[in-house]
Amino acid sequence: MTSFATKVFCRVERLCYHLPVVLNTFLVFSITGEVSYLVMVEAPLEADQRKTVWSARWKTVHLLAQYFMLVNICWNAMLFLKTCPSIKGVFLGGESMGQGWRYCYTCETHTPPRCSHCYDCKVCVLRRDHHCVFFGQCVGFRNYRYFLSCLLFMWCGLLYATLMNAEVFIVILKEGVTLHSVLLLLLPWIMLISGQVSARAFAFAFIADTCVLGFLLVSAFFFFHFFLMIRGQTTREWYSNRRPYSLGVLGNLHHALGLRWYLCWLSVRYCRG
Numbered sequence: 600m601t602s603f604a605t606k607v608f609c610r611v612e613r614l615c616y617h618l619p620v621v622l623n624t625f626l627v628f629s630i631t632g633e634v635s636y637l638v639m640v641e642a643p644l645e646a647d648q649r650k651t652v653w654s655a656r657w658k659t660v661h662l663l664a665q666y667f668m669l670v671n672i673c674w675n676a677m678l679f680l681k682t683c684p685s686i687k688g689v690f691l692g693g694e695s696m697g698q699g700w701r702y703c704y705t706c707e708t709h710t711p712p713r714c715s716h717c718y719d720c721k722v723c724v725l726r727r728d729h730h731c732v733f734f735g736q737c738v739g740f741r742n743y744r745y746f747l748s749c750l751l752f753m754w755c756g757l758l759y760a761t762l763m764n765a766e767v768f769i770v771i772l773k774e775g776v777t778l779h780s781v782l783l784l785l786l787p788w789i790m791l792i793s794g795q796v797s798a799r800a801f802a803f804a805f806i807a808d809t810c811v812l813g814f815l816l817v818s819a820f821f822f823f824h825f826f827l828m829i830r831g832q833t834t835r836e837w838y839s840n841r842r843p844y845s846l847g848v849l850g851n852l853h854h855a856l857g858l859r860w861y862l863c864w865l866s867v868r869y870c871r872g
């Protein structure tokens with residue numbers, strides 16, 4: 600009985616561990632699908648503007664831009680998840696050990712300054728920033744640039760999707776600020792379950808809401824981490840108001856993104872130089 604309960608608990612734990620990544624992937628692809636639909640079929644939603652504004656070439660530019668952002672989000676997220684931030688495989692110790700080094704009793708090893716143990720990942724992480732619940736993995740020295748680059752493209756993609764969905768809000772509010780339109784914008788699930796709106800209207804309202812909320816959330820994360828990167832701080836150091844490892848703005852940029860940091864919007868993987 601105990602082993603069955605343990606197995607069920609392990610399964611649920613594993614599911615919870617992967618759930619945020621699965622949910623985020625679903626949302627990213629749903630938003631891209633909806634914006635592609637808006638570009639290809641519906642945009643602009645006003646019928647009298649369709650032929651004049653949205654030529655085939657203009658639609659192609661829109662589609663290329665959004666798929667460029669989608670590929671970069673997925674590519675950087677994949678590199679982030681594939682890059683283990685732990686100290687496993689790194690030679691530590693010997694004469695280099697000095698002030699600031701600690702001993703991790705869980706991993707049974709000496710760890711350098713800025714390294715700390717993560718009880719979710721169950722490893723010591725080099726230059727640990729924080730444990731990201733959305734990816735289910737720690738952000739550390741090895742995968743920090745992929746994390747930043749993923750945030751950059753998510754921010755660009757959500758800004759674009761929010762602007763594209765502005766017309767959805769305009770169409771919903773065209774009937775005026777009524778109880779129906781306000782509830783559709785704020786509580787689309789309730790409107791769908793109670794049969795007040797069609798599945799199509801729900802899907803548009805839900806994705807438009809997700810774009811706005813996602814944009815606000817990602818903006819906060821992106822600008823906070825951009826600010827930390829410029830200051831050469833980790834989140835833990837920011838909490839304790841210390842920045843002992845700052846190398847100056849340019850030095851911090853080089854340290855986080857590589858010597859060719861200005862090319863990180865193309866591929867952060869080859870910025871190290």
Ligand SMILES: [Zn+2]
Binds near residue numbers: 715
């Ligand atoms: Zn440890």
Ligand SMILES: [Zn+2]
Binds near residue numbers: 717718720729737
């Ligand atoms: Zn962790």
